[in-house]
Amino acid sequence: MAFLGRTLGSAVRRYSRGAAKEWLTGDFLDALRAVAGPTNVSTAAAVCEQHGHDESMHRCCPPDAVVWPQTVEQVSLLASACYSHGAPMIPFGTGTGLEGGVSAVQGGVCFNLTQMDQILELNTEDFTVTVEPGVTRKALNHFLRGSGLWFPVDPGADASLCGMAATSASGTNAVRYGTMRQNVLNLQVVLPDGKLLHTGGQNRRPRKSAAGYNLTGLFIGSEGTLGFITQATVRLHGIPEATVAAVCGFPSVQAAVDSTVQILQASIPIARIEFLDEVMMRACNRYSGLSYTEQPTLFLEFHGSQRGVGEQVEATGEIVKSNDGSEFAWAQEQEDRARLWTARHNAWYAALALRPGRKGYSTDVCVPISRLPEVLLETKKDLLESQLTGPIVGHVGDGNFHCLLLHDPEDVDEKGRVEEFAKRLGRRALAVGGTCTGEHGIGLGKRQLLREEVGEVALSTMQQIKAALDPKNLMNPGKVL
Structure with missing residues (x-):
């Protein structure tokens, strides 16, 4: 589960040799430069390498090019160009993900959205704010100082708000204030073909709505596989006395x-x-x-x-x-x-410092509160029997916990024990009515567990939604499904 399987590994090798990249031409790159500007497009190996990995243990799969759009209009035009040329597209924020969500397993164009970093509209009386994708949670709370308001969803890393929406992040405050699912009111999304979607209607920010399908909820947790989140309108909360x-x-x-x-x-x-x-x-x-x-x-x-x-x-x-x-x-x-x-x-x-030079993999199961004691105790026993170093930390108020598994990626035996432990833990959570991921997402490594968790009908429904919005399978391919 935690490591790229043979199929994905062979796919990475196949694409890395340049197969199926007829779209990668000088004319195509010139079209990207015409939209974003020459300095905002790069094919340098070091730049691409930097954009091919996050904080996870998954191998780096660099894109073929990186673009830095400055406006939503540029995102739309760049997406349209990629769509017409058949080029895969990978959204990139702060790179703090933990499931390999930014790896370009089929190559393609990485959209670094960090330069779109404006706080667009603050409504203190309505407790809402609208931000661009480059705004991080710390930057937002710094901006809110003196207003009496704050944004409480805190995954630990200084992640971008739109990236947090894409992975359905939560964190230490979720037990009282909820996750991103409870705190996002509206999203602006650029679809794979460049069309612009407002999931709750343009400029709308009601506290609740019963109008049609919940498109906002559809994109929260979509992990960049359905479109680019280019604006988020989120709830704010009063700072406690x-x-x-x-x-x-x-x-x-x-x-x-x-x-x-x-x-x-x-x-x-x-x-x-x-x-x-x-x-x-x-x-x-x-x-x-x-x-x-x-x-x-x-x-x-x-x-x-x-x-x-x-x-x-x-x-x-x-x-x-x-x-x-x-x-x-x-x-x-x-x-x-x-x-x-x-x-x-x-x-x-701190966990990584226990074994300097080793890599870490963070598991991310969430179980019903009533089953948490037994699952934690079984997990501690499993760690001992597997002879693995895996400190445990968790948001136990909502049943979510992590084993931070330390391993030497060159040690085949230890790598295998980590992989098998992670699979057992995921299935242990499923067996008691839980989930294989509380907040990190599916990404590259948990697709089989997703199938086991939701069942074939639900998975087929997700695949149909993906096909309807992204019929060419260009948005962050190889992730989730």
């Missing part, structure tokens, strides 16, 4: 996860509740200069009024105590909270 973060350790994984389930069952409106196992805590301590006890740990954050936060903390403390959790280690000042959550967001790099 009071914010308090805390850390507490537990004697076992079971105790930590039981506390999580009980906190949610008690309807405590917790904003963040993150789980790190003892291996991950050891890595974070070393990497971020912390001194927390190295045991299964919950990172928690509470939002609300001063009184409301006090009530949440008191109720949570009673549950933690009943499960033999430690006293809370508090982080109340903004600087302390930022340091705590930066350590959590750096977990990926």
Whole structure:
């Protein structure tokens, strides 16, 4: 699952030799330069290599050319040129994906959308903002400073908002504020043939709608396979009056996860509740200069009024105590909270530092909350039996967790054990009514698991939608389906 299979590998080799690239001509490249400008089109090997991989372990498959459009009109004209010449198209944002979504497995033209970075319209009274694809979540929240509003979807990396929509990202705040699916109101999309689509109607931003099919939802999580997301109108939220973060350790994984389930069952409106196992805590301590006890740990954050936060903390403390959790280690000042959550967001790099020079693969299953304790315990046992280093971290408030699997890609045996473990974990999640991906997407490696998860009828329906919108199969081919 986690590695390119024989079929895909042979496809990469076939296309890398230049087969089936009749469209790659001087006239075609001149047409791209005529639209974007000579300096915004590159075929340099180093540039293409840079645009052929993300943060995943999948091999680099560089495109044949990279373009940097400046406007949606240019995206439309460039897409039309590619469509008429039969050239594959691959959207590229910040390159922070984890499932190989930007790999150009059939070559083609990479559209780097980062120079379209304008915040187009802020409506503070309606709690909405419209952004271009180059706007990242950190840039948006910096822009919103002083407005009393913020955008809470936080996947850790400083990803672009439109890229986050394309992968249906979530993160540490999802337990209270939802994922991108709950926070996107409208999208502007350039379809493969260059046509412009507004999924909710042009310039519309209602909080809800029952008008026709949910086209916005169709493109959220489409991973660049249906079109280019060139604008997103998203929900904003009020900055809470009071914010308090805390850390507490537990004697076992079971105790930590039981506390999580009980906190949610008690309807405590917790904003963040993150789980790190003892291996991950050891890595974070070393990497971020912390001194927390190295045991299964919950990172928690509470939002609300001063009184409301006090009530949440008191109720949570009673549950933690009943499960033999430690006293809370508090982080109340903004600087302390930022340091705590930066350590959590750096977990990926902290894990990699456990085995310098190795590669990492992050699994991404999500299971019903009631089944989380048993799945986590089975996964810990599987890691030991497989003799793999795999710190666990997760957004346990919504049942989503990751094993950060460290391996030597040149070690065939270890590579095989990682692959088999990832397959077992995905199927373990499916067996209890969960999903093989909570937020990273399907990308290159999970297509078989997608088939097992949704079934043949659902998969066939997806394929029909793909064929209707992209009959030439030019939009990010080789991904998802």
